[in-house]
Amino acid sequence: AAGVIQSPRHLIKEKRETATLKCYPISRHDTVYWYQQGPGQDPQFLISFYEKMQSDKGSIPDRFSAQQFSDYHSELNMSSLELGDSALYFCASGERNTEAFFGQGTRLTVV
C-alpha cells in the first residue's frame, strides 16, 4: 500500500520568499499532522487536521498556515521565510488516537 507522499522532497528558497509543501495522506486516514524537525532536534508538532477540519495547533508561527482539501491532501504554506525555518518538514497521517505514519519529509533550506 502506498504510504504518505510529500512533495517536493527538497526545496531551496531565499529569505522573505514563500513556500508551499504538499502532503498526500494514506487512503482512509482521517487525521493529518505536520511536524517540523530542525537539525539534531525532535519533531515539533505544528498543526493537525481531522476530517478536513483544523484539529490542534502547536508551535506554528503566524507566518505559516495550512489547510486540508476535499481530496484529503494537505498543504503547508510558509511566508516571509527566515533562515531559522530551514528544517525537515514531515507530514504524517493516521486514524484518530492511533500511530502516525510519516512521509519522507521535505527538506527546506532558506538561504
Added chain:
Amino acid sequence: GQNIDQPTEMTATEGAIVQINCTYQTSGFNGLFWYQQHAGEAPTFLSYNVLDGLEEKGRFSSFLSRSKGYSYLLLKELQMKDSASYLCAVLPGSARQLTFGSGTQLTVLP
C-alpha cells in the same frame, strides 16, 4: 504541559541487548509510541503501548507502566543497521497529536 525524557545517547555492541528508557508526564494518556529514525529520514513506527505490560515484536519489545509514567524499548541481537535515533512519543489525553521526546541516539559498534 507535556514532559518526555529519554537518554541522549547510548552505545552497544553488535549482537548485544540494549534497553532505552522513557519517562513521561502528560496531562492524560492515550498511548505511547516508539519510532526509529535514521538521519535525514522519516520516523518509522516501531511499537504502541496503551495498557501496562510488554509488547513483543520480533527483535524489538516495548514495555509500559502507566502508574510510573515509564516505558522502555528493548532491542535484542543488535545489528549495525539498528544505529539510529529512537523517539519515544506520547499521545496525551487532551490532544490528538503525538508529543515526542528528544530521542536517544543509539550507536551499534562491531
